[in-house]
Amino acid sequence: MAFNRRKFMIKNASWMLILLLLLIWEIICVGFKVPEYLFPAPSAVWSAGIARWEPIMMHAWQTFFTTLVGFAIAVVVGLVLGVAVGTYPIVYKALYPLLVGFNSIPKVAFVPVLVVWFGIGTVPAILTAFLISFFPVLVNVATGLATLEPELEDVLRSLGASKLDILRKVGLPRALPYFFASLKVAITLAFVGSVISETVASNMGIGYLMMAASSSMDMALVFAGLIVIGVMGVVMYELFAWMEKRFTRWANRGVNATAV
Amino acid sequence: MAFNRRKFMIKNASWMLILLLLLIWEIICVGFKVPEYLFPAPSAVWSAGIARWEPIMMHAWQTFFTTLVGFAIAVVVGLVLGVAVGTYPIVYKALYPLLVGFNSIPKVAFVPVLVVWFGIGTVPAILTAFLISFFPVLVNVATGLATLEPELEDVLRSLGASKLDILRKVGLPRALPYFFASLKVAITLAFVGSVISETVASNMGIGYLMMAASSSMDMALVFAGLIVIGVMGVVMYELFAWMEKRFTRWANRGVNATAV
Amino acid sequence: MAFVKFEEVSLAYEEGGALAIKDISLSVQQNEFIAVVGPSGCGKSTLMKLVSGLSEPTSGYVYIDGRQIGGPQKCIGMAFQASNLLPWRTTLENVMLPLEIVQPYRSQLRRKRKEFEAMAMELIERVGLKGWEHKYPWELSGGMQQRASICRALIHKPQLLMLDEPFGALDAFTREELWCMLQDLWQEQPFTVILVTHDLREAVFLADTVYVMSKGPGQILVKRDIAIERPRTLAVTYSEPFAAQVHVLREHIGSIRKS
Amino acid sequence: MAFVKFEEVSLAYEEGGALAIKDISLSVQQNEFIAVVGPSGCGKSTLMKLVSGLSEPTSGYVYIDGRQIGGPQKCIGMAFQASNLLPWRTTLENVMLPLEIVQPYRSQLRRKRKEFEAMAMELIERVGLKGWEHKYPWELSGGMQQRASICRALIHKPQLLMLDEPFGALDAFTREELWCMLQDLWQEQPFTVILVTHDLREAVFLADTVYVMSKGPGQILVKRDIAIERPRTLAVTYSEPFAAQVHVLREHIGSIRKS
Amino acid sequence: QSSPATKINFTLDWRFEGPSAPFLMALEKGYFLEEGLNVTIDSGNGSAGAVTRVATGAYDMGFADFSALVEYASANADSGIQAVYMLYNQTPAAVFTLKEFGIDTPADLAGKTLAAPVFDAGRKAWPSFAAHNGLAVDSVTWQSVDPAIRETLLARRQVDAITGFYFTSLLNLEARGVSLDEITVMPYADYGVALYGNAIIASEKMLAEQPEAVAGFNRAFNKALLETIADPESAVKYVSKRDPLVNEGLELRRLTLALDAQVVTDETREEGLGAVTLDRLKQSIDEAVESFGLSSTPDAEALFNFAMLPEKSTRILPH
Numbered sequence A, B: 001m002a003f004n005r006r007k008f009m010i011k012n013a014s015w016m017l018i019l020l021l022l023l024i025w026e027i028i029c030v031g032f033k034v035p036e037y038l039f040p041a042p043s044a045v046w047s048a049g050i051a052r053w054e055p056i057m058m059h060a061w062q063t064f065f066t067t068l069v070g071f072a073i074a075v076v077v078g079l080v081l082g083v084a085v086g087t088y089p090i091v092y093k094a095l096y097p098l099l100v101g102f103n104s105i106p107k108v109a110f111v112p113v114l115v116v117w118f119g120i121g122t123v124p125a126i127l128t129a130f131l132i133s134f135f136p137v138l139v140n141v142a143t144g145l146a147t148l149e150p151e152l153e154d155v156l157r158s159l160g161a162s163k164l165d166i167l168r169k170v171g172l173p174r175a176l177p178y179f180f181a182s183l184k185v186a187i188t189l190a191f192v193g194s195v196i197s198e199t200v201a202s203n204m205g206i207g208y209l210m211m212a213a214s215s216s217m218d219m220a221l222v223f224a225g226l227i228v229i230g231v232m233g234v235v236m237y238e239l240f241a242w243m244e245k246r247f248t249r250w251a252n253r254g255v256n257a258t259a260v
Numbered sequence C, D: 001m002a003f004v005k006f007e008e009v010s011l012a013y014e015e016g017g018a019l020a021i022k023d024i025s026l027s028v029q030q031n032e033f034i035a036v037v038g039p040s041g042c043g044k045s046t047l048m049k050l051v052s053g054l055s056e057p058t059s060g061y062v063y064i065d066g067r068q069i070g071g072p073q074k075c076i077g078m079a080f081q082a083s084n085l086l087p088w089r090t091t092l093e094n095v096m097l098p099l100e101i102v103q104p105y106r107s108q109l110r111r112k113r114k115e116f117e118a119m120a121m122e123l124i125e126r127v128g129l130k131g132w133e134h135k136y137p138w139e140l141s142g143g144m145q146q147r148a149s150i151c152r153a154l155i156h157k158p159q160l161l162m163l164d165e166p167f168g169a170l171d172a173f174t175r176e177e178l179w180c181m182l183q184d185l186w187q188e189q190p191f192t193v194i195l196v197t198h199d200l201r202e203a204v205f206l207a208d209t210v211y212v213m214s215k216g217p218g219q220i221l222v223k224r225d226i227a228i229e230r231p232r233t234l235a236v237t238y239s240e241p242f243a244a245q246v247h248v249l250r251e252h253i254g255s256i257r258k259s
Numbered sequence E: 001q002s003s004p005a006t007k008i009n010f011t012l013d014w015r016f017e018g019p020s021a022p023f024l025m026a027l028e029k030g031y032f033l034e035e036g037l038n039v040t041i042d043s044g045n046g047s048a049g050a051v052t053r054v055a056t057g058a059y060d061m062g063f064a065d066f067s068a069l070v071e072y073a074s075a076n077a078d079s080g081i082q083a084v085y086m087l088y089n090q091t092p093a094a095v096f097t098l099k100e101f102g103i104d105t106p107a108d109l110a111g112k113t114l115a116a117p118v119f120d121a122g123r124k125a126w127p128s129f130a131a132h133n134g135l136a137v138d139s140v141t142w143q144s145v146d147p148a149i150r151e152t153l154l155a156r157r158q159v160d161a162i163t164g165f166y167f168t169s170l171l172n173l174e175a176r177g178v179s180l181d182e183i184t185v186m187p188y189a190d191y192g193v194a195l196y197g198n199a200i201i202a203s204e205k206m207l208a209e210q211p212e213a214v215a216g217f218n219r220a221f222n223k224a225l226l227e228t229i230a231d232p233e234s235a236v237k238y239v240s241k242r243d244p245l246v247n248e249g250l251e252l253r254r255l256t257l258a259l260d261a262q263v264v265t266d267e268t269r270e271e272g273l274g275a276v277t278l279d280r281l282k283q284s285i286d287e288a289v290e291s292f293g294l295s296s297t298p299d300a301e302a303l304f305n306f307a308m309l310p311e312k313s314t315r316i317l318p319h
């Protein structure tokens, strides 16, 4: 009994926490009379969301799609560059500082240039999502490879395996936990990237919706947009968490196995 | 001889690559007559930087300072939450989806709210830098802890060590490579956060400078600002790389030891 | 009263899965030196985990010093089968680890660091690792790692010492030297020892009692007292009674395999 | 012509640091079975790394099949001292690993997967791991891991088999069984074997030639041919000439330690 | 004055640019201090943001588009924020296009693509502009872009027209190599749109508790504004003093463009600087309500506080 109760708690902890936070948020908004144009209460956000359900969904799809495309490119590029950086010291030395510098720059600054080259809308959003999110993948893959235990590598080397074989058979599997950790960060950044690009130049997407809503001071709708992004982020995260569980069971065998 | 040459190449690869890229950039700008208001050539950026050296430095200090403070908070919070998430399944289940959702939201959206509470300037910038950069630290620390080999943990457990002892003596040391990988991502995000906040709400900092410059159409100055941020990012990165080298030599003992 | 006591202990690693050990009952007296032998995979390491509280029995009870085990114990020193040295610590730092955890050393560490380091260095020297104290585990040979791990199990003078094939990667001479060292330590200041080994001569040389386990799921088949006088010298190992004991054990294990 | 040849080989792990092995010259004939014994830390594992091309000599030359070694070799099977199983692969997958790397298996793998799996299963069964093939390494006992690692070294029928204390974590009976299995395989279809061991009986039972190394920096002190007739049975190990051989080796090693 | 200075924090609607000169001058020359005010001036991020900052009490006073105030008041009937000094007598919003496109009259815009941020005053007031010029509201296609991108898109001929503040977009287009004689400008004010432009606004709390301070602020500002109009060249120095990054020449042009078109108009010559006429105020509010699709029409008298204006004699422009 007690055991099941605990399990139930753990399973639903997330919902309960969310409900709790929404409740607190509502109470604060109502209690302190926080003006709606500043920080709308969840109830206001909810009714705004319901009232504009269809346009919100339409914009959400656009954002979801661009984000996924940008993210997919980021994963591929991050993996390839991460492998290069983690494998070849010269690439590491040459590329890493440059990438760090590049990544410290807010990507919004490039959107205007992208707009001029690719027109407003989907392409700049995809590219921004890509530019903002490939770096964590790269860093984590490179670190995973560089911290590979040489003993495991020796197993493959003793078989006369090529560098590529070693990468495929031990490097990448060993770097998988790092990789999945980075996906969780990268997907959230990808959403940020596409939304930001949409706020700067697009007629579509949640970013546009938020811009439009805030220009008519409809903060409840802005927050509805924010929450839709958050929900999409969580959905993607759950997907990765599921994949991670499948693919890195070996690494998560400890007492905290259930944890990450 | 040949050996030294190779060493020299590796050591200076980064500079050479930067010079090469600057050259290509200059050639493209001059060759294709890219208009300066769109994408200024390095030479234009350079002269803009020299001409406004003092105000740039003043703004750069402001940004550097706010970023470091926000980043420091992010590291502490990220570590603490990461430890909690990586150690307690219930915290993981409850908090993680929420954090992922929260992190998918562009933090700019919160700056106006922060301004109302804290006024414009340093505090919102610090908070934005913090909000944007604590998540990678959290994710990597949590993953590092969750993938801890139970065998190593058993060593401590067999001594009757407390949870805290285990964390201090094996959890954290084992998670260090993950932690350092995340610092590299987090510092770049912290810069992005403070700059973005400054563009929205500040009279100071590189973000303000870029906004002011772009509203007076001085793209060369905008790019000079971008480059200053990039340089600051690289400086911070070099600091972490140095620390990483000192503290995680054990993990980087493989053939790619020099790499990351 | 028995210091370590097993009552009908079984353990399955997976819920409802196959048993790793089954219905084991045994008791070890305070300051007794026991050895456990048995075929590979029979559950010897599992038994060790149960004693040290790293695993919980699926059924049955384990008591230490009269109290039922409800988690890791504080008076234990354990040398794992795989040495499990922490890769970010040098040999010396690895050996010092228990002193950072276990009382009373822990609270004295700051004041007496020099003294404790000398203690660790003495042990390190005794197992023949002098000169390697500042090396990292991956710079040590397999046998050296094992010796460092033995030092780590001994440094805090545990009441209960558990050794899981501690000498497996050592050559015969180093091994015999360490036998003698262990016996000396034990006689100077007695403590309880549980030793898992494949080397029957080792078991007979060191132990007061030898338990023979059946192949998995492990059960205790034979309990044999070794009534050879202490201190035992290496010369004893060539004696007739010694050889006889070894031979009997060998027969037992041989018959297990055939079953 | 010698299949494996060392010419005055020395190795220091750190540039300018202490030598791990010093001026080793030896040659192993095609299909010869040699054993290397010596005190812990004397450089036996280092020697193995040199043969397999995992390390490069600081001075001197290593040849395999007449060609100087310039990196990892393709015809080698190696069982490491620490089993080094890949933790994300099950026992079967670990054993199959060489077939995914080494030609001609590699290119046939897709077509003949079933057949190769049967091959792997046969080996797994032979070392007594049947029923554990879908377990992950951390679900195996120490000795089981070691046996899986032996299978992985054998599966691709390497021309040169290198075993670094392959039976150290096994009980006497399992160990002797595997001796016989290894000898059988070797006689069915000969290959060259280099075996590192601490068990002198093992060395004498299996090897054509036993090399005794001095303590670090390791040098070859004694080369001893074991002229016991093949196939050797376990009964031989109780014979007088066998015991004599073991005794001589023991003396050699004993005298090394005193020096 | 012996009594301690009243603190006022003030938010601009945008960065420190030419048109902020009178504010910064009043601060720098101590005009605010003379009124017993301790003023701090911060840059802003758009008119809507400035209204919000004042509405939440984060700032006591601010500078924002009057239409943004209308929009805010429509949604928050009892907000109590009021405009106290109308600096831009007409909206600076305008349509810009290139001569080469052959768009000469508003009617030619039908079927064209226009770029502007969704929050741009010109874009939001488009329905009003269209109505006054016989265009269907939905006869154009909008591209939503960040403020700084629209001129680039026009300069690169990627859109047919843009809307923007007259003095901003004109200078931005010039900076992109489009000269004045290539451009067709249709200022909303010249095409029948009656909207007022930016005003100084004050929070309900300020107006209720320290109306004297608000009036004092206006007096000091009015003084600085007159000086600015008389000598823009020295006035703009206060901007570059506050923000060394600004390009003085550019900001001087911006300032004079704003003064000439938005500040010095027939109406201000008549009524004095800062003032409004109730009729036009109502018209301006109605147009905003209509254009923005607001649900209620705020009361004109509640939105502008005539009592805070300095003596009319001090607000009359010299001839």
Ligand SMILES: Nc1ncnc2c1ncn2[C@@H]1O[C@H](COP(=O)(O)OP(=O)(O)OP(=O)(O)O)[C@@H](O)[C@H]1O
Binding pocket: C013, C014, C020, C039, C040, C041, C042, C043, C044, C045, C046, C047, C081, C216, D138, D139, D140, D141, D142, D143, D144, D169, D170, D171
């Ligand atoms: N973590 C684990 N998860 C699942 N099964 C395990 C685990 N550890 C051990 N086992 C299983 O429990 C049984 C006993 O293992 P144990 O390690 O106790 O054997 P052992 O007697 O120490 O063998 P060896 O002499 O080879 O070290 C084996 O069948 C093994 O496969």
Ligand SMILES: Nc1ncnc2c1ncn2[C@@H]1O[C@H](COP(=O)(O)OP(=O)(O)OP(=O)(O)O)[C@@H](O)[C@H]1O
Binding pocket: C138, C139, C140, C141, C142, C143, C144, C169, C170, D013, D014, D020, D039, D040, D041, D042, D043, D044, D045, D046, D047, D081, D216
């Ligand atoms: N990676 C390494 N870095 C530095 N030194 C090393 C490394 N590996 C081994 N050594 C040193 O080289 C010497 C020989 O080690 P090696 O592992 O070859 O010994 P071994 O004969 O296999 O010993 P054992 O029987 O204990 O396994 C030892 O002194 C060891 O400390």
Ligand SMILES: Cc1ncc(C[n+]2csc(CCO)c2C)c(N)n1
Binding pocket: E013, E014, E017, E019, E020, E045, E046, E047, E117, E119, E120, E121, E147, E165, E168, E198
């Ligand atoms: C003094 C002054 N007031 C208004 C603007 C206009 N402006 C241009 S872009 C922008 C943000 C919203 O459109 C605003 C308000 C200006 N440049 N200078």
Ligand SMILES: [Mg+2]
Binding pocket: C044, C045, C046, C081, C164, D141, D142, D143
């Ligand atoms: Mg075991």
Ligand SMILES: [Mg+2]
Binding pocket: C141, C142, C143, D044, D045, D046, D081, D164
């Ligand atoms: Mg070895």
